[in-house]
Amino acid sequence: MIWEVFRQERKGQPFEHAGSVVAPDAEFAEAWAREQYGRRGESIGLWLVPRDAIHDVEDWADEFDLKYRRVDGYSIKARLKEARERAAAARAG
């Protein structure tokens, strides 16, 4: 059985994927992961997750064009330039 190992370096930091171990059960996986990822105090927490339990999502189709939800959906440079020019022209009267 393959266990994915996530480690946390310091309190408050995210758990990051570190690697994986092969072990028949959680207890063995823990012993193994402690040895591989915590021998010198480099981790303060480990998450051990059976690989089969991970639901992988990697399809990010954007067929409805949801750009309006994001900053890259707005290009203001040209309009801003025009607005400034108009304002300057109005001031010059």
Add this chain to the structure above:
Amino acid sequence: MRDEQAFLEYVQGGGQVETTDWMPDDYRAKLVKFIEMHGNSELMGVLPEREWILRAPTLQRKLALTAKVQDEVGHAQLIYRVAEDLGKPREQCLADLVDGKAKFHNVFHYPTKTWGDVGVIAWLVDAAAIISQKALLKCSYAPYARIMKKICWEESFHILHGRDVILAMVTGTPEQFELVQEALNRWWGPLMQFHGNPIPKEDDPMYVWRIKSQGNEEARQQFLEGYVPQIWELGLTVPDPNLRRGDDGVWQYTEPDWAELKHVVTGHGPRTEDRLSFRRRFLDQERWVRDTVLAA
């Protein structure tokens, strides 16, 4: 993305790949070959040092050497795990290793004659290795790059340990100093061969696929730039009369013996057979442990 050309452009642009992503067969094959050789080298690399655990000069040195051996076997485990996810089971890697079908680094085919050799291995062989390994932190195969973080971190401790061993000897008796100089003379050739022949990186498939992020000669230059001054400042002599740093910052040296490199890594080194038969014996003797654990 299922197009080899697009994949190539992706990795050459700094893109990284995960285990479950599609990858060209040639990329997967090159990765497995590279990673397997790395794993083999970690596993075989402990043997020259293991021979000195019982003969270490002090208890402190014995403990440090034991810890280093333990770290490196651990690295082999991590690395074989990555190879396993790419389709080559660890058992197969080990079988190919002991059958002489797979390679490991040139430096692990040589004898460890004195405690001076242990120091030179721990300092300079590890220094050469960490230069290659640091370049793998940017490997296009992300799971390999991730485990390299832990490996590099532990290797830095190994280099410091090696430097400490060397410093203790060069500040000791004239005989101790001489042991270091003799060991350096023995190891210089293999060290200069370590990063491989200077083929242009664009012709190196491992670079083309961005498995490695630097060329062989770049790595060797980095080694010379970083370590020759450190060797010289201790009063040691590098056994190459042509070694010097050019005005352009490029190190010049006597052409390494590439025929020796080839001969050694294809299984004809002075200690190749001894060390493989040692591995073969233990692999056999400890099969029951693996069988029991994996069957639990």
